[in-house]
Amino acid sequence: MGSATIKKPELLAPAGNLEKLKFAIHYGADAVYIGGQKYGLRSNADNFSFEEMEEAVRFARKYGAKIFVTTNIYAHHEDLDGLEEYLSTLQDIGISAFITADPVVILAAKRAAPKVEVHLSTQHSTMNYKAARFWKEEGIPRIVLARETSFEDIELIKRNVDIEIETFIHGAMCSSISGRCVLSNHFTDRDSNRGGCSQSCRWKYDLYMKDKRYPMFSPDDDAFTMGSKDLSMIEHIPRLIEIGVDSFKIEGRMKSIHYVASVVSAYRQAIDAYLSDPEGYQLKEEWVEQIEKAATRPLGSGFYFAPPESTGHIYGSEDHSPGYDFAGLVLDYDDSTKIAKIQQRNHFRPGQTVEFFGPDGRSFTQTVGTLWDEQGQEIDAARHPLQIVQFRVNRPVRKWDMMRKQI
Amino acid sequence: MKKPELLITAGSCREIETYAASGADAVQIGENRYGVRMPGNFDIAGIKEAIQTAKQCGVRVYVSVHNLIPHERLDGLGDYLEKLAEWEADAIIFGDPAVLVTLKERGLQMRLHWDGEMTATNAETANFWKKHGAVRAVLARELNLEEIKMFRKQTDMEIQVQVHGITNIYHSMRRLVTSYMDHLGRHTPDMKYGAEQGLYLVEHERRGLKLPIFEDDAGTHIMSPDDICMIENLDELAEAEPDSLKIEGLLKTEQYNETVVRCYREAIDALYSDPEHYEFDEQWLEKIEELQPPGRELSYGFYYKEQVY
Structure with a gap:
């Protein structure tokens, strides 16, 4: 074509x-x-x-x-x-x-x-x-x-x-x-077709056959789910x-x-x-x-x-950690000092590996070095939600770039 | 008060005869490519015979064509509808607008019942389908009595409500039992998971409820753990002036359904012949309870419930 x-x-x-x-x-x-x-x-x-x-x-x-x-x-x-x-x-x-x-x-x-x-x-x-x-x-x-x-x-x-x-x-x-699902309506009196879905399809169920009155699974098998x-x-x-x-x-x-x-x-x-x-x-x-x-x-x-x-389908545990957490949002970057101003979105500290990425596919990985708070005081971790911190970055970043860390 | 029709689903010609003899005014039939969750195993020739049987028994016959229609069944739809018109089905039940488009293409005029299953929740939407030819709205079982009364006030279409039996609460086009058994390494090609196998689910936090589950050509269906039974409250329901009271016969024996039809017949006749002096006869309920499958409670469905969202 x-x-x-x-x-x-x-x-x-x-x-x-x-x-x-x-x-x-x-x-x-x-x-x-x-x-x-x-x-x-x-x-x-x-x-x-x-x-x-x-x-x-x-x-x-x-x-x-x-x-x-x-x-x-x-x-x-x-x-x-x-x-x-x-x-x-x-x-x-x-x-x-x-x-x-x-x-x-x-x-x-x-x-x-x-x-x-x-x-x-x-x-x-x-x-x-x-x-x-x-x-x-x-x-x-x-x-x-x-x-x-x-x-x-x-x-x-x-x-x-x-x-x-x-x-x-x-x-x-x-x-x-x-x-075409009213499981929530039946289980929780919440109307799925008006925004009340309780995600009952992701709950765990046992499957039986009535005539033979026997379970279709063994005790150590994964449960049935939709x-x-x-x-x-x-x-x-x-x-x-x-x-x-x-x-x-x-x-x-x-x-x-x-x-x-x-x-x-x-x-x-x-x-x-x-x-x-x-x-x-x-x-x-x-x-x-x-x-x-x-x-x-x-x-x-x-x-x-x-x-x-x-x-x-997802049998067994639903948990599937992506392995990464959103750790910080770039608010500003000073090209002369190479220092980025970052709003904390999750706990991180010096020595940790973080990845920066931006809208157009720019991305790079580095280790967090010395970390300062907004006033320039050195701190041992960015532990407060939405706290503004600063550290030196290896490549230029832009406002609204994101920083994630491996969990 | 206009006496409503008593309607029941039927899965064989013999069932049609039995239910007609027990007092049903109309039967709903269907085969499982275009119909959905219909009892029995009618093929197209069987549908013809069933329509004839119903006519001989003097009951109206409605054919379910209310499955959502995937492309592989779209080509056969026109011919099937022509047959249903030729055999003079009293109405067809539709959900997918492809049925309306196909009828128009073929120049067919048929009485149309709109059944959107759980999406048939307000009268203005029913009136939209009326504009496209529907004469009857089949109301969602999730509406309560007050909502049904409101529905009645806002449309002059016929309205049909389910008064007895099981309801579908989840329909997927995935084969979920096959998938699960395959995941466990226990699925073999000869294994069947149809309605007749009696499979059911028990949710881990709700051990008392058994939810029937089965697969067919349309995917996987999960059904309500209880049966609606409104026989005690037909006088209250009468205030909503329903035109048709439906008994869902799916996953029940012919004997059970026959008894249910008889009891509702007697109750309806008593109520509508003399509403002033109507008294509920406990025997009607007792007869049904005697045959009620163990572990399945009779309930009022959503008739008296408020839902949040």
Whole structure:
């Protein structure tokens, strides 16, 4: 495929708060999706106030980035009071799209906020081109496909319907068909389709067969679980671009800024590298490593090639330490003294090995030397959260570069 | 008060005859490529025979086409819908809008019941599907009675609620039992994990609850640990003016379902013939309790629950 036919996909990142949003954009996201105080699916996340959304939009505009707001609950009647007013306020704030699942919200958005695009959420589990055609005729410009769609499914939809396609390329996945799980409702009286998901799919279960009344496992076997590995498509960027996916979506509004920045930056580099030279493109090991340094679960390729089997799930312990902690954020750098001013994000001390990285793939590793506090007093460790410290760095760094340490 | 229809799922022609004789007004059938979680093993020829059987028994017959439809089944959908129209199914039940698009392409007019499973939660959304041809909304089992009443007020569509039986609480397109058994190194190709195997899960912190689990062509289904039973409260439910009361017969014996249909039939007839003097007859519940599978409680589902989020 010649480069003339290649369309640049959007890289769409999650942000649970304003700081994460700024880092997502600074590290290369073309668009960021956030939740407001209502109607989204992460009632546990920080979520944005209207004022914060205004700041988000102002910040995004400086970078030419867009802000989308999740409004993808399946609404009950009690949720509908104030919906139109809410959507209309978001239009005034200047967001670019609503991510919606329930037709009641789609209809309200069209009435109350006609200037804002309405995207169909993955919660609607669209998996075939006729369903896509239906939504196109309803005036929907973009569909976030079901997580169950494969490369072939996406190609079929793109070939048959002229509509923007957004797919998840990275992050945690519902192992159920999205929206088709009410485990939380049954176990904890929390409505999963209105943001109350208790992640019961990641709990541990015993499997029995009734007729024979015997367990399907031995006492020392791993327990049954529905918990899925996280998705990572960093190794398959060329194919995703070639089949015409319009937006590459990263999951994780609850994730840390270190996670968001690392993942966004890796995909940003891979996408840009492919677009600038499709023929000569090669996957770089450092992008994969960058992602692994942030990953909180083992990774897989979801349904893109085939439905996940035993190796696509997490049996035994869910714990999967990425091995790295976000240790500090660069606030300033003095080129004459080579001293960086760093805001502490995790305990570190002289003698420790740390890695600096920035948005464009710059990174280097060094040992922390003499450490000073903000007033220039030598200290034996950076032990206070958000404390400002200084030390000499081996290479130039920039404001908003990150520093991580091996655990 | 308009008397609601009594509807039950059926997995064979014999079951259709039994339930019709016991007092069902309508049966829901389906085969498992386009239908989802339907009892029995109807193939397409079997569906034809079942429709005929229902008609001979004088009950309406609705065919489930409400699975989400992957591409590999999309091509066969049009022909299947044409057959269902030709055989004069009284309605088809849909969830995936691909069904609507396909009907339009083929120029088929059929009565349509919209069943979004757990996503059918408000009347305005039901009215959206009405605009696209649906005449009935099948309400999410996670709605409570007050919400159902509100739903009723805000639509003139028929509304169907489940009054008895098991509900699906999780549907994945992954083969989760196969994957797990494979992980343990215990899976062999001859092992089956279908509905008839009686597999169930027990969550480690909730040892008292058994959640049936099975695999089929549509993936893995996890089912509620209890059975809805609203027979004691049909008078309260009547205030919501439902048009159809559904009994889910999945994972139950024909004998159990027959008894359930009989008891609801008697209760509905008594209630709607003379609502003023209606009195609940304890025997109806006792007969069901006698046959209730051990370890599965009867519950009111979400009818009287508040959920948080």
